[in-house]
Amino acid sequence: AQSVTQLDSQVPVFEEAPVELRCNYSSSVSVYLFWYVQYPNQGLQLLLKYLSGSTLVESINGFEAEFNKSQTSFHLRKPSVHISDTAEYFCAVSDVGNFGNEKLTFGTGTRLTIIP
Amino acid sequence: KAGVTQTPRYLIKTRGQQVTLSCSPISGHRSVSWYQQTPGQGLQFLFEYFSETQRNKGNFPGRFSGRQFSNSRSEMNVSTLELGDSALYLCASSLPPRLAGRNSYEQYFGPGTRLTVT
Numbered sequence: 001a002q003s004v005t006q007l008d009s010q011v012p013v014f015e016e017a018p019v020e021l022r023c024n025y026s027s028s029v030s031v032y033l034f035w036y037v038q039y040p041n042q043g044l045q046l047l048l049k050y051l052s053g054s055t056l057v058e059s060i061n062g063f064e065a066e067f068n069k070s071q072t073s074f075h076l077r078k079p080s081v082h083i084s085d086t087a088e089y090f091c092a093v094s095d096v097g098n099f100g101n102e103k104l105t106f107g108t109g110t111r112l113t114i115i116p
Numbered sequence: 117k118a119g120v121t122q123t124p125r126y127l128i129k130t131r132g133q134q135v136t137l138s139c140s141p142i143s144g145h146r147s148v149s150w151y152q153q154t155p156g157q158g159l160q161f162l163f164e165y166f167s168e169t170q171r172n173k174g175n176f177p178g179r180f181s182g183r184q185f186s187n188s189r190s191e192m193n194v195s196t197l198e199l200g201d202s203a204l205y206l207c208a209s210s211l212p213p214r215l216a217g218r219n220s221y222e223q224y225f226g227p228g229t230r231l232t233v234t
Contacts, residue, residue, distance in 0.1 A: 032221050043206055043225035051221060090159065094221065102149050102210055102223060103172045106159035
């Protein structure tokens with residue numbers, strides 16, 4: 001069984017300040033890792049993913065996340081946030097290589113609020 | 117390319133009734149997954165269909181069922197609705213990794229159907 005822990009349910013940050021959203025996972029098998037973002041009244045959008053290779057992955061809008069196998073973490077960071085980053089962020093995992101591996105296990109989400 | 121569409125967007129039902137929600141995946145996507153999102157339980161996997169076959173199922177009672185048609189459109193049905201079924205129901209579609217290339221293992225979500233049970 002897999003589980004994902006997002007310790008911070010809410011994170012308020014001043015505009016242009018850095019932010020880190022924490023994600024830890026537990027799994028008995030190798031996993032793929034994802035960050036999804038949900039804006040109000042919308043579905044989820046993929047922000048970035050880690051499948052293999054370089055442990056640091058980046059998104060087109062300035063977010064990055066680093067896979068740390070020893071700490072089973074996949075924290076999301078941005079050096080300078082913008083008002084438009086206000087949203088809920090979900091960390092998720094799925095099993096590596098299983099047929100029908102589309103099942104995602106999500107964390108409980110972190111609501112990021114940017115303060116002007 | 118059009119995104120994942122879900123209909124209806126909003127629905128109000130009475131306890132004991134049944135409901136059917138529809139999901140049209142992105143053209144060419146053959147896998148459709150369903151998730152339930154509630155404030156208390158968060159995002160929970162319901163089931164996943166590929167080529168009209170259920171490949172994976174979450175831990176939900178038998179009142180929750182689904183199916184997929186030959187054009188990859190999917191429906192989910194909830195019978196004997198309970199107050200606790202009030203939620204945002206999201207569907208997501210994806211391509212098999214061998215076809216997705218650099219977009220492997222990415223799921224594309226629709227806007228959801230918000231179901232309210234009174």
